[in-house]
Amino acid sequence: MxxxxxxxxxxxxxxxxxxxxxxxxxxxxxWNPAAFVIVFFGTLAALLVQNQGTVIKRALSMAKMVYQTPKHRPHDLISRVVGWSEITRRQGLLGLEPQIEVEKDPFISKGLQLLVDGGEPDAIRSVLEVDMSTREAIDLAGAKVYENAGIYSPTLGIIGAVMGLMAVMQNLSDPSKLGHGIAAAFVATIYGVALANMFMLPMAARLKALVGKQSLMREILIEGLVSIAQGDNPRQIQTRLQGYIE
Known part of the structure; x- marks a missing residue:
């Protein structure tokens, strides 16, 4: 966590x-149930209108990344790529087959399989870059859901406040209810602004940063696998990949 x-x-x-x-x-x-319904469910309704179900589903699955941040260790990845390069120099590309079987990351497994199958460097790069771009676009769309929620919720808060004030205006004949009614009306504004600026927008920014880090890791991997396919020696590969993080 x-x-x-x-x-x-x-x-x-x-x-x-x-x-x-x-x-x-x-x-x-x-606490005001009416304000809660207007702001939270109103924001949800706007998001459902704007986004497809798959995007909403992806956004919900990404929420845990904010509190259980994936570990991005580029130095460790570079060390692994260099290790694979050393294996290929000793055993050939087929020596990487055991690495495919134990690899948990589907993107890495796919890259290693392309390498073992004898794919040309340009072909390996092309296939993996398409995969990377597609995944990045999907993840950014998920992160944007929270950004949009941060845009809609303050407006829904204002709507809730106006609706509350309308109710207050209908009870002007009873001064004892005015103070409480006005205070309750502005609770909706608090909900909307707080939801946007303390939670939704920060979550969106955090998720976008994590997506960027993940893309960087994949760029390092692609460059490393292409370098192995080209027959570059391990030291050259290490020097080239370190340029991504220094």
Whole structure:
């Protein structure tokens, strides 16, 4: 679990609750079922209209990446690629077959299989780059769902506030209800703005950064496999790949 992201989420809730208390209000004042329905379900409705089901599904599956960040270790990947190069120099390309069987990453397995099958360097690069671009586009679309949620939720918050004020205006004859009604109306604005700026937009930015790191790892892998296919020696490959991270 990513402790920084978890701490940030908890801190966000604490800031809202503590700020409410310090302003002289109560925690109970933050709860308003009508505002919750308008902001959260309204935002969800907008996202469902904008995106296909597959995009929404991908976005939901990516949410855990914020709190369980995938480990991107380019130095380790470079070491592995150099190791594969050394194997091919001693045993030939067929010496990499055992590596395919134990590899858990489908992208790496695919690249190694292309290499073992004797694919030309340009062909290996072309196939893997298409795969990388497709996966990157899918992941960025998933991350954009959270970005769009951060755009819609403040507007839904305003709508909720206006609807609350409309209800207040209908009860002007009863002054005892005005204060509570106005306070409840603005809860929707708090929901919308807080959801956008403390959660949705930061999540979108974090996911985009993770997608970028994943693409960099795949670029390193592609360059390494192509270099092996070209017959470059391990030291040359290591020097070339280190240029991606230095």
């Amino acid at each position: 990513d402790r920084i992201s978890t701490a940030g989420t908890i801190l966000g809730f604490v800031v809202i609750i503590l700020g409410t208390i310090l302003k002289g209000s109560t925690v109970e004042a933050l």
